[in-house]
Amino acid sequence: MKFTDGYWLMRPGFTARHATEVAEVRAEEHRMTLYAPVKHVTGRGDTLNSPLLTVECWSPAEGVIGVRTTHHAGSVRRGPEFALAGAEAGTGKVRREGSVVELVAGDLTLRVDTARPWCLEFTAGGRVLTSVGERGTGFVTDPAGRHHMTGQLALGVGELVYGLGERFTPFVRNGQVVEIWQADGGTSSEQAYKNIPFHLTNRGYGVFVNHPGKVSYEIGSESVGQVQFSVEDQSLEYFLVHGPTPKQVLERYTALTGRPALPPAWALGLWLTTSFTTDYDEATVNRFVGGMAERGIPLSVFHLDCFWMREYQWSDFEWDADTFPDPVGMLARLKARGLRICAWINPYIAQKSALFEEGRRAGYLVRRPDGSVWQWDLWQPGMALVDFTNPAARDWYSAKLRTLLAQGVDCFKTDFGERIPTDVVWHDGSDPQRMHNYYTQLYNRAVFELLREERGEGEAMLFARSATVGGQQYPVHWGGDCESHFSAMAESLRGGLSLGLSGFGFWSHDIGGFEGTPTPAVFKRWVQFGLLSSHSRLHGSKSYRVPWDYGEEAVEVTREFTLLKHRLAPYLQHAAQRAHATGVPVMRAMVLEFPEDPAAATLDRQYLLGEDLLVAPVFTDDGTVEYYVPEGSWTNLLTGGQVIGPRWVRELHGFHTLPLLARPDSVIPLAADDQRPVSAWADGVELRVHTFADGAERTVEIPRTEGPGRTAVFRLRREGDRLRVTTDSPHPWQLRVGGPDGALHTRPAGTSAADLPYPS
Template identity: 30%
Template sequence: MDARDLGRSVKWVTSFRMVGAARVLRSVRSAWRNRRLDAAGLPRPGAERARVPGAAVEARPLPGGGVIRFARSSLLVRVAAGGAVFCGWDGAGPQPSYALAGAVPEVDDRVVLEPDTDGGWRVVSERLLVVVSRHGAVEVRTPGGVVLRRDQPPRWWEPVEVAAGEGGPRWMQRAEVPPDARHFGLGGRSAGPRLRDGVYRLWNTDPGGSFQPGDDPLYLTMPVQLVVADAGTHLVFHDNSFDGRVSLWEGEEGAGSGHDRPGRSEIRMEGGPLRYWVLVGTPARVLRNWAVLTGGAALPPAWALGHHHSRWGFGGAEEVRRVVAGYRERGLPLSAVHLDIDHYRGHRVFTVDREHFPDLPGLARELGESGVRLVSIVDPGIKAEPGLAVYDGGLAVDAFVRDPRGEPVRGEVWSGESVYPDFTDPLVREWWGGLYAERLAEGFSGFWHDMNEPVSFSAFGDQSLPRSARHVLEGRGGDHREAHNVYGLLMTRAAYEGLRVLRPAERPFLFSRSGWAGMQRYGGTWSGDVATGWPGLRASLALVLGLGLCGVPYSGPDIGGFTGSPSPELYLRWFQLGSFLPLFRTHSAISTGRREPWEFGPEVLEHAGTALRERQRLLPYWMTLAQLARRTGAPYVRPLWWRAPEDRALRDCEDAFLLGDSLLVAPVLEQGTDRRAVRLPRGCWYDTATGRLHEGPGQVLLDAPLSRIPVLARAGAVLPVAAPDGSVELEVWTPAPGRTGGGVLIGEDGVVTRFTSRRRDQTVRVEQEGAAEVAYPVRVRG
C-alpha cells in the first residue's frame, strides 16, 4: 500500500460514520476485485527496450507540411489554415480524437517543406516556422525566428519479450520554453492558476472527502498547457487520454555565469499515440483557434447565469419550498434549486423518492411560476438490481462496461453495487440520452453530472474501474487505461445530444464534475468538493481561471465550501467572489450547516443581498460574455495579463481577474481584510464604489469593507446592464481625455450590437454601430 492508498484509507476511516460500515467493507471487496481483474487482464510488466527516432533519412512533402522519416521513427508535421501545428509520431494522425470538433481543420496549402542547414527540415508558413532537427527535435518559432518552444526528440519504451498491449508503448518527451515563460492550464488544478515547479498527474480522480490547494490530481485533468512569455503565447495539447504526468521547471534569466536557463517541461504517458497540437499568437487568438479546433462553448440558457442554491440533504419537497420562500420573502433573486442524490429512491439514478417528493412535476411547476428552475444530479453508476428499469434496460442493449471475462464490471457507489454504461459506444450514448426523458417529465430544467471520473469506492488502489475493463471506443476496442479520462466527457456528450433530441427548442443546461479537452461543447463544470476554509476559497478562483485557459469558460465553486461550516466572514467573501464567477452556486455536504444567506446573521444577509442584486443587474453583460465565449473562445473570467501578456508582474498576479474586458474584480481571499492591494493593467480604471480614477500599470491600495469587494471598470467601457424595470440600459464609464472606449451587447437572440464611447471636453457621447441614434438609455458614470 503506497502513500496515496494510506491517505485514502485514513479518509475512509474518518468518514466511516457518513458512509456506513457496510459500504466501507464493500469498498474493500471492490478494491481486491479490481486488483485481481487487472492482474489477469493487463499485460505483465517485463524488460523494455528504449527507442529514439535516430537520424533523419528523408522527407516527403504533403499539403500543409510533410512526413520526415528517421532511422527508427517518422514524424508528420502539418500546419492548418489558421496556423495550428500538428505533430504526429509513428504514423499518428489527428483522428480518431475525442477532443476535436468534427473534421480536422484544412491545411495551409502555402506551406513549404524545405531542407535545413544541419541535415534537418523546415516547415515554413506565413504565421510561424517549424524546424525539425536531424535527430527529431521540433522547434516552433515566430516568423522572425524567435523560439517559442523546443520539443526534444521523444523516447519510447517497448516490451522486449511480451507483446505490446493495446495503446502502444509508454513514452516521454521533454521541452524547453523561454526563461521568462509561465505555465497555466492542465485542467482543474487547485494551486495556481500559474503552475509552479512540480509534477501534475493526468488522471481524473476523486480525491475523496474534500480537497485543499495543492491536492493533485483532481476531477478534471487535461494535457493542455498555455505558456506565456515575452516572445509570445502558445498552447500545446497532447491528444492522448492515457494516464500520464507533466513535470514543470521554471526558467531563470541570467542563471549561472550570466547565461539564461530555459523553462522546461516533461510529459510521460503510459501508452497511446504521441501526437500534439501547438497554437501560437496572442492569448485571444490562441483561445479562438483552440475553440475552432475543439468546438465552441455551449451557450447556457439565460436563467443559468443567475444564482443557484443547492445542498446535499434538502430532505424533501417542503424544505425546498421553505428555502425558495425564504429567498422570495427577503427580496433575493434566485434562478434555480439543485437536488442531490437524496431525492432519488435509495440513491438509484433516474428514480424519485416519492415519500419525500410525492409530486416533483407539481413542485417544478410551482417553483417555475416564480422563475425558479429545478436541476437534477445524475450519476453514471446504476444499481445492479434486477427489476430496476434502468438496469434491465441497460442489460437489454448491452450498455455496460465489461471486464476481461466478458462480465459487466461492478463497482461500489452510493446506491450499492453498480454497473457503468460504456459511453465510448455510440449506441450506448444514444440509449443514455433517451433516459433524460424521465428527468424532463419530472420537471427538471438542467442537470449536473457527478461521480463520473468514474468513481467506484475503493479502500485502496484506484477509486475507479479496473484498468483492464473493456470499452468499445467507437468500435476500435480498448481498455479503461484509454477510456478513463474521457468517460465524463462522453457521458456529458450523451446527455447533451439526447436533450437536443428531446427538447430541440431549448438550450441544454449541463455541467459535469469530470471531463476532458473539448467538454465545453456540451456544458461546463464546477470545483467539486472543495474544503471549507480560506485556502479553499483561494483554490476556487484558481480552478475557474485555469479551466478558462483550457477552453472551459463556464465553471464555479461550491460557495462556502463543500465540507464544514464557514464563518459568517468566510461565507460572505466566498459569496462575493461567486457572484462574479460564471456558475454562481451555493452547495454543501449533508453533514454541514445551512448555506442560505440569512443563516449567517443580518449583516451577512444585507451584504449578500447586495451581491445578488448586482449579479442580477449585470445579467445582460453575462449573456454577452457567454455569447462571446461561444464565438471567440475567450473565457468570461480572464487573468489580468489577458490583454498584456508582456507585463510580467501581471503574469504572477493570482488574486484578481478580469470579467470580460470591462471589469476588474479583486476578491478578498484572506481573513480579517478590509483593504487590499490591487495590481492594475495599463489604462485608466474607475473604482465602481467611489468613482475614483486610477491609472495603470501599477499597484493601488483599495478599501474592501465587509460590505463589498473592490470592482473596477475600465475607462471608456460601455456595459449592458439591467434597468430597474428589467429592460437593458448602457452604463458608460467616462473615457480618459482624448481616448475612446466601447462595448458590445449580444442578447439571447444572438444579435450583436456594438457601441463606441467618446469624450470631448466634459461631454461623453455614445454611438451605436450602424444606427443614427443609440437604441438604449445611457447612464454615464465616472
C-alpha cells in the same frame, strides 16, 4: 513520469532512444515526413539493429502545426480519439532550400536543418518560440517492459507554463509533475476532475498533446529547461498552437477542439440547492424559496441534489415518494414562481435500482473481460456503470432523463464521470486506458444533446464536474468538492482560472464551500466572489447554504450582489457570447488580458470578469485584500473610488464592497431591471463610462433578449469636454460618467445621438 537519474544517467532499468539526426526527408506540398535514427549514422552498418523514428509534420489550421512521432506503426489503434472538428487538409506549405526544410502554417513555421544534429525549431515573427532538441523526440522502455513515447519542448528564460485543466496546485505549472488522469480528488490535492493535455505559455504559444489516455508531464521538473510529456504508446502526437497573444492561442485551440455552447441567459442568475446530505422535502424547498423571496433575494434556478431519489438506488431517476409525493405538481408550483429546475444525476446504476437488472439483461452496463457486470461498493452499493459506447445504452439512459424533462426539469447536474475502471471491456472495443479520461465526454455529450433536442438550441446546459478535451462544448462546469474556508476559496479560484486557460469558457463553484460549514465571514466573502463569477450556485454537503443561516448581514450581502449581477447581465451575456464565438473565457486570468505586463504573469487571486471588470475577492477575516492594478486609472464600480496603476494596492473592505474595478476607457452597461437575469436589457440601460481619455472611442454591444446575435449598439467618443454618443437602439437609455454618484444623463426613446458634457 521521470526517466532519468539527474541530468546524466537513466534510472535503473530504463532505456531511452532519442532522434539524433535526419536520415531522410519526404517532402510533399502540404506535409513532410522526417526519418530519424536514434544514433549517428556514419556508414551502412549503422542502419542495422537500431530503431528509426518516423516524424510526420503537417498543419490542420493556420497558425497550428502537428507533429506525430511513431516507433512501431503496426500497433493496434483502438479508440477513443479526440474529435478535431476544426482540422482542415492542405493548410500548410512545405518549402525546401538546401539542407533546410520548412513547414509554414500562416505566421508559424517549423524549421529543420538536415545538416545539423536533430533539432526542430518553431518560429514566428522572426523569433524562435520553442525548439525540440537532442532529447526531445524518442521513446523509453521501463523495467516492466512498457513503452513510453516522449516529447520535450524547450522553455526560454522567464517562460511560464499554464493550464492542463482545472488544477488547484500553484497557478504557474513550472516545477510541477502533472498526470492527466481523471480523479475524484477534491480541490485540495494534485488530482483533478478536468484533465486537459493542453498548456500555454507566456511566450505566445500553446501545446495540445492529442492523446485521450494518461499523459505524464514533467514541467521544468525532470529537466529544468524543458516541458516533457510522455504516453505509454507507440506513437505521440502534439500540436503547437501560435497566438501570438494568449487569447489568440485559445481561439485557435478551441477552433480545433470545439467552442463552448452558449448557455441560456436565465442561468446567469442565482442558483440555490437543497445541499447534499441535509434533510429536505417539498416543505423544505418551499421554505427556502419563500425565505429568499421574503428577504428580497431573487432566485433563478432551484437545484435538487442526490436525495430527490431514494437512498441506495442512484440512479433510478424515480422520485422518493416519501419526501416528494407529488413531484410533477411540486415542479409546476416552483416554475409558477419563475424558477428553473435542475436535478442531480450520475452515470452509475446501483444494484438495488430496478434499472440495474434492466441494464444488465440488455447489455447496457460496462462488463469485465469474463462477461460479468463491473461493480464495486464505492459511492453506491453494487454500483455499475452505463456503457455510453453502446448507442442502445445511450438511448436507454436518455429516455429516463426525457421523462424528467417532461415532468418539468430544465437541466441536469451531471456529477461524477471520473472513477472509470480500466479492467473492463467496452461495447465498441475501446481501449480501457484511453476510455478512463474520455468517458466523461460521452456522458456529458449524451445529456447535453438530449437537452438540446428537447429544449432547443440555446436552452441546453449542464452543471458538470468532469471533463476532458472538447468538454468545453457542453457547459457549464463547476469546481467540485471544496472545503468551507478561505484557503479552499482561493484554491477554487486557481482551478477556475486554470480551466479558463485550458479552453473552457464558463465555470462555477460551490458558494460557501461544499464540505463543512463556513463561518459567516467566509460565507459573505464567497457570496461576493460567487456572484461575480460566470455562474453562481449556493451549495453545501452536510449544511444548508441559505444566507439567513449565516446572519442578517449575510442576507443583505447576498441580496446586494444578486441584484448587482442582474444589472450586469447585459455585460455578462456579451462576455458569454464572446466565449461562445472565440473560446476566450468569461473569467480571465490576468495574464490573458495583460500578457505584456510581467506583474500579471503569476496573479491567481484576482481576475477579469469579461474584458473590463477586475475582481479581487477578499480572502481574510478582517477584510484586508492585496491586489495588483495594471496601468491606467481604474474606477471601483461600487464606490466610485479611483485607483491609479501600475501598482500593488492594499485595502480594507467591509462585507458590502470589494475591489471591483472598471478598466480605463471602458463602458459598462447596467440593466434597468435588477430583479431577474433576463430582461429587456437595452430598455433603460445605464451606460457607466470610466475615465475616457480625450479621443478615446468605444463601441458597446448590448444583447437583445429576442434572439442570439441581435444587439443594440452604442458608439461613444470623447472630444475634449464633450462625449458624443450615437446608437441604433429605439429604447430610452441613461449615461453616467464615473462611479455610482456621477451625474446621470437620461435620454428618451428614439434618441439616436447625444452630445453630453464630460467632466475634466
